[in-house]
Amino acid sequence: MQVRSILAVTLAVAFSTAAYAQEFNDPAEFKKQRELLSTKAEGPEGKPWEQHLGGAMVDTAKFKKDGPHTICFSNAGVFNPWRVVGLNNLKGEAALQKDRIKELVVLDAEGKDDKQISDIQSLLDGGKCDVLIVSPTTTAALTPAVEAACEKLPVIVFDRGVNTKCPVTYIHPVGGYGFGITSAEFIASKLPKGANVLAIRIVPGVDVLETRYSAAKSIFDEAGINVIGSEFTSSDRAKTKSVVEDYINRGVKIDAVWMDAGDTATAALEAFEDAGLPYPVISGEDQQDFLRKWQKENLVAIAPSYPTYQWRTPIIAALDILDGKPVPGPEWNLPQPAITQETLASYIDERMPALHYSLCGCQDLPGYPEQWGGK
Amino acid sequence: MTAIPDTARLARRISLRGLNFAFAIFVVLYAAIAILQPNYLEAGLFMNFLRRAAPLAILACGQLYVILSGGFDLSMGAVVTLVVLAASMLIGGDAAMTWPVIGALYAMGLAVGLANGVIVSFLKVPSIIATLGTMLLVNGLALAWSGGAPRGDLPDNFRNLGRLVLRDVPLVGTLPVAVIILAAVVLLTGWGLHRTAYGRRLLAVGDNPRAAELAGVPVKPTRISAFVISALAAVTAGILIGGFSGVSVNAGRGLELQAIAACVIGGAQLLGGRGSVVGALFGALSLFALFTLLNLLGLPQALRDSLQGVILIAAVGASVLRHRRST
Numbered sequence: 001m002q003v004r005s006i007l008a009v010t011l012a013v014a015f016s017t018a019a020y021a022q023e024f025n026d027p028a029e030f031k032k033q034r035e036l037l038s039t040k041a042e043g044p045e046g047k048p049w050e051q052h053l054g055g056a057m058v059d060t061a062k063f064k065k066d067g068p069h070t071i072c073f074s075n076a077g078v079f080n081p082w083r084v085v086g087l088n089n090l091k092g093e094a095a096l097q098k099d100r101i102k103e104l105v106v107l108d109a110e111g112k113d114d115k116q117i118s119d120i121q122s123l124l125d126g127g128k129c130d131v132l133i134v135s136p137t138t139t140a141a142l143t144p145a146v147e148a149a150c151e152k153l154p155v156i157v158f159d160r161g162v163n164t165k166c167p168v169t170y171i172h173p174v175g176g177y178g179f180g181i182t183s184a185e186f187i188a189s190k191l192p193k194g195a196n197v198l199a200i201r202i203v204p205g206v207d208v209l210e211t212r213y214s215a216a217k218s219i220f221d222e223a224g225i226n227v228i229g230s231e232f233t234s235s236d237r238a239k240t241k242s243v244v245e246d247y248i249n250r251g252v253k254i255d256a257v258w259m260d261a262g263d264t265a266t267a268a269l270e271a272f273e274d275a276g277l278p279y280p281v282i283s284g285e286d287q288q289d290f291l292r293k294w295q296k297e298n299l300v301a302i303a304p305s306y307p308t309y310q311w312r313t314p315i316i317a318a319l320d321i322l323d324g325k326p327v328p329g330p331e332w333n334l335p336q337p338a339i340t341q342e343t344l345a346s347y348i349d350e351r352m353p354a355l356h357y358s359l360c361g362c363q364d365l366p367g368y369p370e371q372w373g374g375k
Numbered sequence: 376m377t378a379i380p381d382t383a384r385l386a387r388r389i390s391l392r393g394l395n396f397a398f399a400i401f402v403v404l405y406a407a408i409a410i411l412q413p414n415y416l417e418a419g420l421f422m423n424f425l426r427r428a429a430p431l432a433i434l435a436c437g438q439l440y441v442i443l444s445g446g447f448d449l450s451m452g453a454v455v456t457l458v459v460l461a462a463s464m465l466i467g468g469d470a471a472m473t474w475p476v477i478g479a480l481y482a483m484g485l486a487v488g489l490a491n492g493v494i495v496s497f498l499k500v501p502s503i504i505a506t507l508g509t510m511l512l513v514n515g516l517a518l519a520w521s522g523g524a525p526r527g528d529l530p531d532n533f534r535n536l537g538r539l540v541l542r543d544v545p546l547v548g549t550l551p552v553a554v555i556i557l558a559a560v561v562l563l564t565g566w567g568l569h570r571t572a573y574g575r576r577l578l579a580v581g582d583n584p585r586a587a588e589l590a591g592v593p594v595k596p597t598r599i600s601a602f603v604i605s606a607l608a609a610v611t612a613g614i615l616i617g618g619f620s621g622v623s624v625n626a627g628r629g630l631e632l633q634a635i636a637a638c639v640i641g642g643a644q645l646l647g648g649r650g651s652v653v654g655a656l657f658g659a660l661s662l663f664a665l666f667t668l669l670n671l672l673g674l675p676q677a678l679r680d681s682l683q684g685v686i687l688i689a690a691v692g693a694s695v696l697r698h699r700r701s702t
Contacts, residue, residue, distance in 0.1 A: 081524035081624070204676050232676045237620035242427050246670045248411060249420060267620045274538065337654065353526040354622060373526050 024210035025162055030218065033177040047283040048335045049309040049361050050316060052328040058168060063154045064324030065130060068102040069245045071318050072129035074119045076137040076160070077111040080235070081263065081287075081355040085362075086159075086311035088372050092365030100319055105129065113141040120145045124152055133314040134167075135159045154321050156314045160208070168321055169329030171313045173338035176208045179304045180215025180260075182338045183283035186302040188223035189257045190281045195255040198247055198280075199230040200240060202261050208306070210259045220258075228252055237267035244271035246255070255263055256281040261348055262303065265290040269299075285337055289354035291347055303339035303347075309361030311333050350374045396694055397641040397657035404664035411671050418548045426540070426551035427619070428663035430455075430612040434630055435637035435659040436564040436652055437608020442638050443568070444601040445581040445647035446495060446502030451609040451634055453513035454487055457546030458613025460521045463622040468528035477533075480610050487513060488606030506602075507665030510631070518624070525622040537618020540547060553615050560611060564604070565652040577601060581647020637662050639691045661690070 036053050043051030071094065087106075094104045109116030112137050116137050123129050132149050133156045138143035143163045149155050150166035187197060197220060202209055213230065220227050229247055233240040241264075247254060248271060257268050258314065262285025272279055279299050284290035286305045294301045307333035312336060320327050337359065339347050347358040353372040362368050369375065410417050416643030434451055442450040456482050465476045487509060494505040537553050544550040550581065568574040579587040580597045588594045609627075616626050635645075641658025665686060669679045 053396060057388040084522065084524045229673060231670070232623060234628070235623070236625045238427075238430075238616050238626065241620045242666075243670055245423065245427070246667060249414060249423075250671070251414065264623075267623075270538075270620065274540070325646045353524060354528065373522060 015290065023216040024135035024207060025218070026211075028049050028116065029175075029183075029211075030177045030215055033175050033215075034181055036174045036333055037178050037181060037336070039333075047361070048307070048337065049247055049312040051335055053174070053333040053335060055328055055331055055333055057326040058266070058329035060154070060168060060321045060325055061324045063131075063168070065322050067100050067322065069129055069130040069319070069322050070103045070105065070128050071101055071133065072123045073107070073133040073314075074116055074123060074135070075108050076116060076135050077109055079111050081356060082306070082308060084307045085357045085360050085372060088317060089308055089311040089360055089362050089365070092362055092371065095366045097315065097319060103128070109137055111137055113137050114292035116142060117145045120149055124149055129153060131156065131318045133158070133318060134162075136162055139163060154318075156317050156321070158310060158314050165330050167330070169317055169327055169332045171310060171317060171332040171334065173305075173310055173334045175254065176211030176306075177215040178336050179306055180212040180217075181219060182304040182336075183258060183302060184216035186338075187258055187281055187283055190217055190223055190300055191223075191225060191255050194228050195226045196224065196253060197256040197258050198244065198254050199227055200243070200257060200259045200264065201230060201237050202231050203232055205374060209260050216258055216260075217245055225256075227258075228254070232358045233264060235263050237264050240264035240267040241271045244268045248272070248275050248277065254280050256283075258283050258286070261285055262287050262290050266293050269293060269297075285359075286347065286358040287354065288349065288356045288358060290353050291339065291344060291358060292350075295344055295348060299301040301341075303358075305336060305338060305357075305359045307334070307336060307361070308357045308360040309359060312361060312365075349374070396697060397661055400640065401657045401661040401664055401689055404480070404661055404668055408664060408668050408671060411668070422547060422549050422551055424663070424667065425557065425660075426537075426553045427661050429551075429553040429557040430537075430615045430619070431630065431633055431654050432659035433560045433605070433608050433636060434634035435558055435610045435641070437612075438634040439604040439638050439641075439643055439650055439652060439655040440564070440568070440577065440601040440604045440630070442635070442643050442645060443577050443581045443647050443650050445584065446598070446601070447506060447635060447645075448491065448605040448609075449503065449506040449631045450487060450491060450509040450513055451612075452627035452630040452632075453510040453517070453607065454484060454609035455516040455605055455613040455616055455630055456624065456690050457483065457513050457627075458610050459617040459622060459626040460517045460624065462524055462533060462614070463525055463527040463529050464521065464615050466527065466529060466533060468530050470530040470532050471562070473530060473533045477614065480614065481607060484610035485603060486566055487609075488603035489599065491606065492602035495602065496595040496598045498602040521624065525624055525649060527622070529617055529621060533614075534618045534621070537615040537620075555620070556611065556615065560608065561652060561656055563661070564608075567604075568652055573600075578648060583648075584671050603652040605632060622685075633662060634659070636687055636691065640694055641686075642694055642697075662687075 015308055030039040039053040041053055078087050094101055111121050114344060131154050134146055139160055139162055146155060146162045147164050147166055155167040156169055157167045161170050190366050200212060217227060231243045233243055259265055259321040265284035266289050269279060279297060282301045283302050286303045319329050351369050353373040362372060414420055436450055462476060462480060466472045491506050491509055495502045505529050535552060539552045541550045576592045576597050579592055580594050584594055637658035638655045640661055641654030669683060
């Protein structure tokens with residue numbers, strides 16, 4: 001009896017993961033993002049955070065208001081280096097525009113849905129805000145709170161979306177599929193059919209990460225490249241290195257390492273160093289430590305990005321909306337560049353910390369580099 | 376007269392049985408690894424396995440002292456994270472700073488251990504709550520200090536402590552520095568626990584603090600020292616983890632529970648009174664062999680986590696059952 005129930009539970013768990021892997025593999029969205037990657041950006045040259053890829057403009061004349069303004073921001077949290085850099089970018093943009101901003105109010109939801117819902121409520125009740133920026137913890141849970149806010153003031157959503165069209169605009173880079181497409185197409189172009197790739201991932205079940213993997217997997221399957229493993233490491237360097245060592249010890253040749261996020265890329269590479277093996281083809285991300293290693297060891301590599309410069313855009317959008325200027329919407333697609341061999345050198349900055357995201361677009365902001373932890 | 380050697384012999388037999396059990400689990404798991412992957416029987420790969428397991432084994436040796444004194448130390452993982460982040464920020468890539476900073480890291484460990492011990496002994500806060508508090512405190516401090524993203528860099532002479540493998544060593548071929556450090560820690564903690572009057576006092580305190588106090592054992596200093604030893608072990612493990620894989624804000628996450636599990640698999644009795652360093656060592660190696668085995672099996676993550684839970688409960692349950700029968 002007990003054995004049977006244990007079996008039943010295990011099977012249920014196994015199938016439930018298989019089932020929810022499905023919804024992160026949307027061919028239509030995959031196709032859309034693939035097209036966006038090759039769309040030419042409109043907007044000021046060299047300032048990707050002000051550019052947009054296609055899409056319509058929305059009229060904002062009804063929100064026009066005299067400044068200076070109070071901008072309110074409900075942040076999902078600053079629980080990883082990506083968000084740390086991002087929040088610095090947002091504050092940097094606000095500092096740059098300080099003549100037009102009376103106050104920037106930031107509430108940190110610490111990664112909790114319920115805290116963010118009450119944060120938004122208290123911002124509305126405070127009555128100080130002229131505009132509300134939301135970076136939601138999760139999509140479904142935050143939708144009603146955002147809908148309630150839309151009735152009182154203009155709302156801008158960025159990074160993760162919500163299930164409502166009421167915000168003036170939803171700002172985001174191309175997306176997870178785009179990340180997976182860029183990285184996997186590079187790896188596939190460097191390897192023959194039948195080569196082996198190891199996928200290193202952070203955690204299962206997170207939409208923005210699952211879509212990266214599902215896109216990469218489709219491209220590897222198409223190109224006839226074997227995914228010999230897909231492992232979760234919780235961003236833990238020691239675990240990443242151990243997992244890669246285990247794969248090396250299996251005796252199967254690893255031709256490439258694909259990563260859904262780059263913060264442990266150098267740990268994965270060290271496993272090859274310690275085993276005395278040549279480096280694999282690798283896709284990382286735009287963190288400094290990976291870029292430096294790439295340059296130093298002459299790796300065959302690519303750094304796709306989910307650029308942190310998207311944190312600058314909401315402030316720009318907020319001020320435009322309060323000026324009554326049209327903004328890209330209801331979806332504002334930002335370009336999502338990758339760092340390649342050709343552009344590598346220009347993104348390396350020895351002053352910056354190891355996990356600084358190089359596509360921050362923050363070099364011209366006040367307080368750079370100290371504010372971002374640089375020397 | 377005859378009663379004393381009898382209990383002594385019985386005690387030795389029990390600790391031997393505890394050792395045998397953890398050792399047996401380890402042999403079974405490692406054999407399973409070797410069946411899947413025969414090259415794990417090579418000396419080089421075994422040494423590499425030990426290198427990776429060394430931090431957990433060192434944590435288990437330290438945790439054992441606290442468990443034997445009748446408590447838990449949940450702050451170990453946080454200390455590991457603090458050590459890795461602090462080392463990177465204080466050394467900042469300057470090789471000349473490595474040794475002074477390592478001294479400073481041990482001083483931090485000493486402070487955390489003393490704080491734990493004093494809170495538990497003098498404020499009478501149960502250790503599980505007290506060390507949970509220091510865990511949150513230390514984690515928060517580490518996070519605030521680093522600003523959420525690690526800064527600085529670890530130079531090669533620091534990294535080598537956890538990363539370097541000595542080649543062409545007689546008998547074993549390759550010998551990682553981490554394994555030498557592990558051997559030293561096991562010898563030192565084993566000697567302290569099983570060969571000194573201090574070790575017997577620690578067991579007495581964990582077994583029955585009131586009786587120990589009446590018998591003249593300095594209960595409070597003994598308890599405090601156990602937390603200090605645990606924290607120093609955590610610093611050592613942190614240095615090895617930082618060396619093995621570099622700076623990470625997640626370096627120590629969850630390690631405290633793994634260390635406790637290792638001790639229990641190794642035959643230590645929760646809330647004190649019984650356990651051995653060799654048992655804790657093999658408990659840790661068993662646990663690490665389990666992680667490696669599940670990696671090699673290539674099961675989906677969700678299934679792997681559940682399986683790990685089932686096996687852990689089974690191992691600990693079996694270990695506890697054995698002791699209940701033998702006493």
